Amino acid sequence: MKAGLDMKLNQNISRLLFLGIETVLFGLVYFFLVFEDMISIFAVLAAMVLLSIAINRIPSLNRVVKEGFSHSKIPCIVYGILFVLAMPILFKDKPYHIFILFNTGLFAVLGLGLNWQIGSTNIVNFASAASFAAGAYASALLAIHAGLSFWILLPVSGLVAAAIGFILGLPCMKTKTYYLSLVTMAFTIIVYLLLNNMDWTGGPDGISGIPFPQIGSHSFGSPISLFGWSLPYQANFYYLIVFVVGITFFVDRRFRYSRLGLAWNAIRNDEIAAACQGIDVTYNKVLSFCANFFFDGIAGAIFAFSMGYISPESFSFNVSVTVVTIVIVGGLDNAAGVILGALLMILIPEKLQVFQNYRMLIFGLIIIVMLLVRPKGLFPQTIRKYE
Amino acid sequence: MAQLIEQLTFALMLSSTYTLISVGFALFFGAINIIHFSHGDVAILGAFFGIILYGVFGLTRVFGAIPSWIVTPIVFVVTCLLIGFLGTFFERTVIKPFRKSPLLMVLVATIALGIVIREVVRLFYPQGSNPQVFPKLLPQTIYGVGHLVLRLDHILIFLISLLLIVAMFFMINKTRIGMAIRAVSQDIEAANLMGINSDIVIAVTFMIGSILAGLAGLLIGSYQTLVRFDMGLMLGIKGFSAAVVGGLGSIYGAIAGSIVLGFVESLVCAYVPGGTPYKDVFAFVIVIFFLVFKPSGILGKTMPVRI
Numbered sequence: 001m002k003a004g005l006d007m008k009l010n011q012n013i014s015r016l017l018f019l020g021i022e023t024v025l026f027g028l029v030y031f032f033l034v035f036e037d038m039i040s041i042f043a044v045l046a047a048m049v050l051l052s053i054a055i056n057r058i059p060s061l062n063r064v065v066k067e068g069f070s071h072s073k074i075p076c077i078v079y080g081i082l083f084v085l086a087m088p089i090l091f092k093d094k095p096y097h098i099f100i101l102f103n104t105g106l107f108a109v110l111g112l113g114l115n116w117q118i119g120s121t122n123i124v125n126f127a128s129a130a131s132f133a134a135g136a137y138a139s140a141l142l143a144i145h146a147g148l149s150f151w152i153l154l155p156v157s158g159l160v161a162a163a164i165g166f167i168l169g170l171p172c173m174k175t176k177t178y179y180l181s182l183v184t185m186a187f188t189i190i191v192y193l194l195l196n197n198m199d200w201t202g203g204p205d206g207i208s209g210i211p212f213p214q215i216g217s218h219s220f221g222s223p224i225s226l227f228g229w230s231l232p233y234q235a236n237f238y239y240l241i242v243f244v245v246g247i248t249f250f251v252d253r254r255f256r257y258s259r260l261g262l263a264w265n266a267i268r269n270d271e272i273a274a275a276c277q278g279i280d281v282t283y284n285k286v287l288s289f290c291a292n293f294f295f296d297g298i299a300g301a302i303f304a305f306s307m308g309y310i311s312p313e314s315f316s317f318n319v320s321v322t323v324v325t326i327v328i329v330g331g332l333d334n335a336a337g338v339i340l341g342a343l344l345m346i347l348i349p350e351k352l353q354v355f356q357n358y359r360m361l362i363f364g365l366i367i368i369v370m371l372l373v374r375p376k377g378l379f380p381q382t383i384r385k386y387e
Numbered sequence: 388m389a390q391l392i393e394q395l396t397f398a399l400m401l402s403s404t405y406t407l408i409s410v411g412f413a414l415f416f417g418a419i420n421i422i423h424f425s426h427g428d429v430a431i432l433g434a435f436f437g438i439i440l441y442g443v444f445g446l447t448r449v450f451g452a453i454p455s456w457i458v459t460p461i462v463f464v465v466t467c468l469l470i471g472f473l474g475t476f477f478e479r480t481v482i483k484p485f486r487k488s489p490l491l492m493v494l495v496a497t498i499a500l501g502i503v504i505r506e507v508v509r510l511f512y513p514q515g516s517n518p519q520v521f522p523k524l525l526p527q528t529i530y531g532v533g534h535l536v537l538r539l540d541h542i543l544i545f546l547i548s549l550l551l552i553v554a555m556f557f558m559i560n561k562t563r564i565g566m567a568i569r570a571v572s573q574d575i576e577a578a579n580l581m582g583i584n585s586d587i588v589i590a591v592t593f594m595i596g597s598i599l600a601g602l603a604g605l606l607i608g609s610y611q612t613l614v615r616f617d618m619g620l621m622l623g624i625k626g627f628s629a630a631v632v633g634g635l636g637s638i639y640g641a642i643a644g645s646i647v648l649g650f651v652e653s654l655v656c657a658y659v660p661g662g663t664p665y666k667d668v669f670a671f672v673i674v675i676f677f678l679v680f681k682p683s684g685i686l687g688k689t690m691p692v693r694i
Contacts, residue, residue, distance in 0.1 A: 124491050171679040177490055178422055179678050182631055185624060186671040197664040317620065321498050328495055357510055364502035371496050372484055 017064050019079055024051065026083045030090060032347060033097045041351055084242055088235035095232035100350045102234060102306065105241035106299050108342035111326040112248045112335055113295035118324065119333035120261060121288045122268040124177070127168060127184040128323040130191040131293040133315035134161040135300025137195065140207045140310055150213030154301050161297025162290040169289030173282050188320055195312040206311025213240075213305050220305070237306045244302065245339070248295050252335040255291070264288060265333075322346075322363075329370050389534035394657045400541045400610065402649030403548035406642050407603035408626030409633070410552065411596030413641035416630070417572040418592045421482060421493045425501030427623025429474055429597055433604030434521060434614045435508055436466045441522040459524045467601045474597020475590045482593075501620060508616040518615045521608035544606045551602055552642070555595060559638070568592055572636075621667070628674040634684025643685045647673070 028051070032044045055062055091097040110128050117123040139157040142148050148156070168187055172180050195201045202208075212221035220236040255261045263284045266274040275281050304310050322345060330341020349363045408430055415423045440462045481500045485493040509515040525540040559565040567588045570578040575585050607622070608614045625648060633644025648670055655662045655669045662669070677684065 118491065124494065171675060174679045175682050178494075178635065179631060179682055181494065182627060183675055183678050186628065186674050189621075189624065190668050190671050193665070193668050197668075318502075321495075321502070324495060325499070328491065358506075360502055361506035361510060364499045364506060367499035368481060368496055368503070371492055371499075375485070375488055375492055 018076055021051075021055070022076065022080055022083070029343065029347070030087075032351060033091070033100065034094075045348070085239075088231050088238050089229070092229070092231050092235075095234045098232060098234040098238050100347065102238045102241050103350070104342050104346040105238070105245050106303055107323065107326055107346050108245050108339045109241070109248050109295055109299040110323045111330065111338040111342050112245070112252055113292040113299075114323050115252070115327050115333065115335065115338050116255065116264065116288045117292050118327050119338075120255075120264040120268060121285060123172070123285060123288060124181045124324075125172075125184045125289075125292065126181055126317070126320040126324060127188050128292075128296060129315045129317060129319035130168075130184075130188045131161045131165060131296035132300045132303070132319060133191055133195060133312075134164045134293070135297030136304040136310050136315070137201060137207070137300075138297070139301035140210050140304045141200075143210055143305075144207065150301070150305055154298055157301035158294040158297040161300065162294040165289040165293025166286060168293075169286040172289070173285060185317070185320075188317055192312055192316055195315065202311075204312060206309060206313075207304075208309040210304055210308045210310070212308070237302070241302060244298060249335055249339070251291075251295075256333075256335075260284070260287070318360075325367050325370075329367070329374075331376070389536075390657070392535055393537070394653055396537060396541055396545070398650045398653035400544045400649075401653055402646045403545045403552075404603050404606050404610075405625060405629050405645035405649050406552060407548055407599045407606070408622060409629035409641040409645050410555065410638055411600050412627050412630035413633075413636055413638045414568075414592050414596045417636040417638075418568065418589055419486060419571075419575070421486075421490070422497065422627060423478075423482065423593075423596075424494060424497035424623055424627070425477070425504055425619070426596070426600055427621070427626055428501045428504040428619030429470060429477070430600040430604035430607070430622055430626075431614060431616070431619035432473070432504060432508065433466055433470045433601030434608035435512060435519070435604075435616075436469055436601070437462055437524065437605045437608060438519055438521060438614070440465055441524065462524060463602065463605060466605060467598045470601030470604070471594040471598040474593045474600070477597075478590060478593040483589075501623065505616050505619060512616070515616050518613040521612055521614050523609075523612075524605065525609050540609060544610060547602070547606065551599060555599065556638075558595070564588070564591055625670070628671070632674055632677045632684055634686045637684070637686050640684050640686035647685070 028044055028048050032041060032048075035041050035044065087101060088098050091101075110132060113131075114125060114128055117125045135157040138160040139150075139153040142153055142156065143150070168184070172183050175183055196204050212219050214220065218224075220240075221233055223233050224231040224235050255264075263274070263279045266277060266279055267281055267284060271281055303314070307314075326341040326345045327338055328341075329345060330339070331337030345363075345366075348366065349359050352359055352362055408426060411426050412422065415421055415426075441458070444458050444462070477500060481496050482493060485496055512519070525543050528539040530537045530539065559568060567578070567583045568591065570581065570583055571585050571588045571592075578588070579585050603622075604614075607618075626645075629644035629648045630641045631644065632647055633640030633642065651673055652666045652670050655666045659665070659669075
């Protein structure tokens with residue numbers, strides 16, 4: 001009886017602790033965005049590093065966090081979702097911060113998609129920029145020339161990108177390791193050069209005049225007003241991308257805990273052994289290409305419509321590198337880690353706008369340091385649990 | 388006919404500069420099975436070192452003009468040595484810690500190193516974002532025979548590259564350290580057991596590769612007359628592609644691959660109408676075709692899969 005009570009008490013404490021850590025995390029993100037002077041920003045960064053070190057190094061804290069989450073998943077998730085939804089309200093006078101968070105969400109979708117390849121299947125794909133471009137250009141061209149609405153174009157651009165993923169996936173099946181990476185790099189550069197040189201994609205000037213999406217009579221270009229509150233128009237896209245990140249995250253769960261995810265992991269560990277187990281290696285690999293490109297394409301469409309203007313510069317090889325590092329830094333084959341990786345790799349360089357010019361330099365240095373310090377990513381994949 | 392010969396000399400020159408870079412990729416992959424993705428940026432760093440050194444010589448001009456046949460070799464040698472040491476330094480700091488990690492890690496680490504090199508040049512070189520005029524290190528004489536126009540600097544670039552490649556072959560095949568490099572690339576553990584210090588050998592390999600890359604940077608600067616901080620990315624991918632088309636890990640293969648890429652590019656420029664903006668597209672489509680239909684490359688051996 002006493003032991004049972006103790007456990008109950010422990011559970012409650014760990015539950016509260018987890019909620020507390022969640023609050024601290026969101027608080028840090030909030031203050032990180034709000035602060036303008038370098039000293040406070042670095043203080044927040046240091047606090048983040050300390051928090052992650054504490055959780056990783058102190059075993060009892062680590063256990064409490066894990067238990068707190070597994071005991072009360074629903075309250076923790078609801079609490080987290082509430083925070084995410086409240087972000088634009090906190091930033092209602094600072095549209096640029098909402099825009100940064102929107103950008104983070106965009107890259108989180110790209111990262112989650114790529115995670116099915118690099119993380120789950122061990123296909124080191126550098127074509128994220130190409131699939132992102134495919135979605136953006138497909139939706140922009142169809143919106144301007146065919147006048148289709150955003151909500152039809154969202155799945156359509158995903159399908160166009162998935163078809164391109166299929167076409168790229170087939171030759172990739174003949175290659176492995178570095179060779180496969182080179183095929184995807186070559187493809188990204190070919191797409192970039194074609195976008196820059198062809199007439200119907202607008203060349204280096206790109207495409208402009210993409211209309212804002214609409215729900216009913218509410219245009220995404222106008223502010224949200226609810227009960228006398230008014231949120232800047234960027235909040236529309238923020239909520240849209242939060243929704244898409246949620247769906248991608250959910251799909252990731254479904255993949256991971258199904259035969260498909262298991263097959264992908266088997267291919268990652270040993271392709272020949274997987275084939276001997278009766279797994280259709282080619283089919284599964286091509287499927288991972290298509291799934292990745294589908295979500296990249298959707299992200300591309302959202303990007304095109306939120307900017308109203310796209311040009312090849314947004315789809316250079318650096319985008320692919322950013323997405324790959326998001327996956328590695330966040331943690332291979334770990335969806336929550338990838339989202340945190342996106343926060344880290346997009347927010348930090350954005351926030352270093354004060355150093356404006358030094359942004360890319362710092363970005364490169366962060367990648368090298370992260371790889372040296374935590375080669376397995378912030379949150380390494382965990383062993384599957386089957387109960 | 389005259390046009391064809393001109394195009395062929397141009398293609399040879401282009402191939403020889405690609406060779407200098409792709410041989411580096413072949414050496415590194417042969418030695419420790421890694422891709423040093425910022426190799427192209429190391430090369431462009433060489434071009435910038437060349438500009439700076441030439442500027443330093445310009446300052447000493449107050450003591451009287453130094454003839455260019457003295458300045459050019461000094462600039463070449465000093466730049467190559469500096470880049471050689473820098474390459475070894477990069478190997479120690481960025482590549483060595485990942486020697487036992489999955490291939491993805493070293494690939495991304497070197498890509499990040501490339502970003503850092505590019506940004507350092509852009510930020511710390513005066514007006515680094517703009518294209519920089521490369522000094523005329525090589526003589527600009529033009530020979531005209533009938534309709535045929537040949538440029539001395541193109542021929543010199545080809546000859547210098549040839550000389551260095553031959554020197555490298557001599558070093559790899561005939562000297563003690565070359566034997567050690569070959570031993571390490573065959574089996575690093577066995578080489579260690581034979582008393583070869585593989586750390587030093589790998590450092591020397593990176594030095595040789597980087598010296599060649601630095602030379603490539605100088606030569607590319609000489610014929611393009613303008614260099615930009617971000618040229619290294621494309622150059623690196625081209626060098627990597629050439630090494631793969633020829634067969635990754637084989638030095639002869641790297642040469643063959645560079646010749647294929649160089650000829651495709653210059654011939655597309657010359658003979659495909661409106662093809663100049665698409666020359667890289669053609670080159671990379673050919674790379675993809677090679678990877679798909681002959682992944683072992685022109686001269687590479689097909690590797691049996693070990694289970």
